[in-house]
Amino acid sequence: MDYQTLDISITGTVATVTLNRPDLRNAFNEHSIAELALAFDELGQNELVRAIVLAANGPAFCAGADLNWMKKMAGFSRDENHADALRLADMLYTIYRCPRPVVAKVQGDCYAGGMGLVAACDIVVASEAANFCLSEAKLGLIPATISPYVIKAMGEQAARRYFLSAERFDSREAKRMGLAHEVVPPEALDETVAGIVATLCRNSPHAVREAKKLVRDMAGRAVDEALLADTASRIAEIRASDEAREGVAAFLEKRKPSWLEN
Structure with a gap:
């Protein structure tokens, strides 16, 4: 445009x-x-x-x-x-x-x-x-x-x-x-x-997006069972994501993650 x-x-x-x-x-x-x-x-x-x-x-x-x-x-x-x-x-x-x-x-x-x-x-x-x-x-x-x-x-x-x-x-x-x-x-x-x-820009693009959403969604919420379940679900989902698996592997193997190779 x-x-x-x-x-x-x-x-x-x-x-x-x-x-x-x-x-x-x-x-x-x-x-x-x-x-x-x-x-x-x-x-x-x-x-x-x-x-x-x-x-x-x-x-x-x-x-x-x-x-x-x-x-x-x-x-x-x-x-x-x-x-x-x-x-x-x-x-x-x-x-x-x-x-x-x-x-x-x-x-x-x-x-x-x-x-x-x-x-x-x-x-x-x-x-x-x-x-x-x-x-x-x-x-x-x-x-x-x-x-x-x-x-x-x-x-x-x-x-x-x-x-x-x-x-x-x-x-x-x-x-x-x-x-x-x-x-x-x-x-x-x-x-x-x-x-x-x-x-x-050095951080995982997916993690940055989800972290931004996390702050927005958590701010002001009461700490209760629903919140605990929500946060557990979020970390479980991101741990299973391709970028998280790549990020952890890169850390353990002492190399750059794939999002920094482009």
């Missing part, structure tokens, strides 16, 4: 999806939302891709909603707004459930809906120059569609403050509350992300 709002490249086993509306601070509209959903759906099904980097061109990572799109929404009916919001929700869910690990490379400011993009990713690396803000309340809005991912990432207590206050906070605060995993100087951002991606 000829993407208008994104730049997509694949190098080896790593795909990079780059927000490419720098003049508009990579704010998204209905077109970029549709393209993001399609890109992550297609890359998630691509067996040659082992990791995806979500990046952005320009000084800002993502400023949230495009102003022209917001003007259009202001004239929408309740039903039209609901349908529009569902498209954004579906896009975020596509990123969140993508079978490939997704690493956010946050080089600049990340506001409002942009924080939803970041929170839906698996690993977040931010530049020291980046700032974050859940600015919706300043406009009479709430961060409803992004809230499931942002609350999971920053925690309920932090969300109580920043959802209500719409204060801006820096990348160090983002790391302290758990939204960002790594905060590095701007000049170290590319190298840090590349190192994390290389680590992901």
Whole structure:
């Protein structure tokens, strides 16, 4: 597909999806939302891709909603707004459930809906120059569609403050509350992300997919007999998989597993 709002490249086993509306601070509209959903759906099904980097061109990572799109929404009916919001929700869910690990490379400011993009990713690396803000309340809005991912990432207590206050906070605060995993100087951002991606790609592709699903499925569940049975079933199934047998054999034979020979 000829993407208008994104730049997509694949190098080896790593795909990079780059927000490419720098003049508009990579704010998204209905077109970029549709393209993001399609890109992550297609890359998630691509067996040659082992990791995806979500990046952005320009000084800002993502400023949230495009102003022209917001003007259009202001004239929408309740039903039209609901349908529009569902498209954004579906896009975020596509990123969140993508079978490939997704690493956010946050080089600049990340506001409002942009924080939803970041929170839906698996690993977040931010530049020291980046700032974050859940600015919706300043406009009479709430961060409803992004809230499931942002609350999971920053925690309920932090969300109580920043959802209500719409204060801006820096990348160090983002790391302290758990939204960002790594905060590095701007000049170290590319190298840090590349190192994390290389680590992901050294692991069993099947195990990485199942581990990502495991975290998603286990988080918040009560420890009961059903959970014990579920976890036992998962490990039994993966132990019998071709990749697990190959990985254990390679370890015992002190050689590289087959997924590193390509």
